[in-house]
Amino acid sequence: MNTDAAVTFTGVTKTYGTVKAVDGLSLALHPGETVALLGPNGAGKSTTLDLLLGLRPADTGDVRVFGLSPRDAIVRGRVGAMLQSGGLMDEVTVRELVRLAVALHPKPHNTDEVLSRAGITQIADRKVNKLSGGQEQRVRFALATAGDSDLIVLDEPTTGMDVSARQAFWATMREQADQGRTVLFATHYLEEADAIADRVLVLHRGRLLADGTAAEIKAKAGARKVSFDLEGTIDDATEQSLRALPFLTTVDVSGQTVRIQSTDADATVHALYGLGVYPRNLEVAGLGLEQAFVAITNAEEAKAS
Numbered sequence: 457m458n459t460d461a462a463v464t465f466t467g468v469t470k471t472y473g474t475v476k477a478v479d480g481l482s483l484a485l486h487p488g489e490t491v492a493l494l495g496p497n498g499a500g501k502s503t504t505l506d507l508l509l510g511l512r513p514a515d516t517g518d519v520r521v522f523g524l525s526p527r528d529a530i531v532r533g534r535v536g537a538m539l540q541s542g543g544l545m546d547e548v549t550v551r552e553l554v555r556l557a558v559a560l561h562p563k564p565h566n567t568d569e570v571l572s573r574a575g576i577t578q579i580a581d582r583k584v585n586k587l588s589g590g591q592e593q594r595v596r597f598a599l600a601t602a603g604d605s606d607l608i609v610l611d612e613p614t615t616g617m618d619v620s621a622r623q624a625f626w627a628t629m630r631e632q633a634d635q636g637r638t639v640l641f642a643t644h645y646l647e648e649a650d651a652i653a654d655r656v657l658v659l660h661r662g663r664l665l666a667d668g669t670a671a672e673i674k675a676k677a678g679a680r681k682v683s684f685d686l687e688g689t690i691d692d693a694t695e696q697s698l699r700a701l702p703f704l705t706t707v708d709v710s711g712q713t714v715r716i717q718s719t720d721a722d723a724t725v726h727a728l729y730g731l732g733v734y735p736r737n738l739e740v741a742g743l744g745l746e747q748a749f750v751a752i753t754n755a756e757e758a759k760a761s
C-alpha cells in the first residue's frame with residue numbers, strides 16, 4: 457500500500473442491481489495534485505466520490521485516504537467535501553451553518569475567514585433556504601473549506617455559479633493546491649478541467665479510460681481537426697466524396713465550410729487534393745479537451761456495441 461498517496465483505489469467495484477457503477481477501479485492521487493474527474497452521464501463519477509468519502513461501501517476492493525479508511529480520514533479532518541446533492545439545513549443562517557461546520561472540524565479555520573474566502577460575507581445573515589443556486593454552491597464551498605483538510609473533494613462545484621464566482625472559486629482552489637492539498641473535482645465543464653487540472657481522469661462505465669495531463673488526453677484521442685472552405689455550392693456528389701475520405705471520424709458540411717476530424721490528418725488532406733477540389737483557408741489543429749473527450753468515449757461506445 458502506498459501510504460504517501462492522498463487517495464488509493466485498488467480494484468474497487470460497486471454494483472447497483474445489474475449496473476456496474478464502478479468496475480475494478482485502481483488509481484492513486486498524490487498530495488498537491490489538482491485532478492479532474494470526467495465522464496459522460498452515468499459514468500460513475502458520483503459513485504466514485506461517494507466511495508472515496510465512505511458514504512457507500514465498496515463491494516470489492518479497497519479505498520484508502522492518506523492510508524486510512526475514508527471514515528477515519530474524515531473523522532480526523534483530513535477531507536473536506538462539496539457534494540452536488542444533500543440539503544443544507546433550512547432554518548439557519550449562512551453564518552450559523554458555517555460556524556457549525558467550523559466547530560465540527562478537528563482543525564478549524566476562523567468562521568469570518570471561511571465566509572470571506574467563499575465570497576459569502578454579504579449574505580452571512582440570510583437564511584439558507586432563501587439563497588439562489590449559485591449562492592448555495594458558495595455555501596457548500598465554505599463548508600468544504602471550514603477546516604485545514606488535506607484533500608478537497610468537489611462534485612460539479614461550479615454548477616450555477618456566474619463567471620466571476622467561477623473565477624474566484626478556481627483561484628481559491630489553486631491556492632489550496634499550491635499549499636500542498638489534493639483537489640479532486642468531478643465536472644462536465646471540460647474547459648475548466650483543461651484550465652485547472654494537472655491531471656485528468658476519464659471514467660466510462662465505471663472504468664478508467666484515460667489518465668494523464670489534458671495534453672496527454674488530447675494526444676491519446678489520436679485525432680486532429682481539419683477545416684477548409686470550398687468555392688461555390690457543395691453538391692451531393694462532392695459531399696459524398698468528402699465523406700469517403702480516409703481516416704475520417706466526423707464530417708460537418710455547413711455552407712461552403714467543411715469541418716472534419718481525422719485520425720491521420722496528413723493522409724486525409726493528401727486524399728482531399730486527390731479529389732480535384734481546391735480547399736481554401738485550410739487549417740489543421742489538435743483537438744480541444746472537449747473534442748478529445750468525445751472522441752475517446754465514442755470510440756469506447758463503438759467498441760462496446
Ligand SMILES: Nc1ncnc2c1ncn2[C@@H]1O[C@H](COP(=O)(O)OP(=O)(O)OP(=O)(O)O)[C@@H](O)[C@H]1O
Binds near residue numbers: 495504
Ligand atoms: N443509488 C443508486 N441506485 C441504483 N443505481 C444507481 C444509484 N446511484 C447510481 N446508480 C447508477 O450507477 C451508474 C453511475 O452513476 P453515477 O451517479 O455514479 O454517475 P455519474 O458519472 O456521476 O453521472 P452524472 O454525470 O449523470 O452525474 C448509473 O448508471 C446510475 O444510474
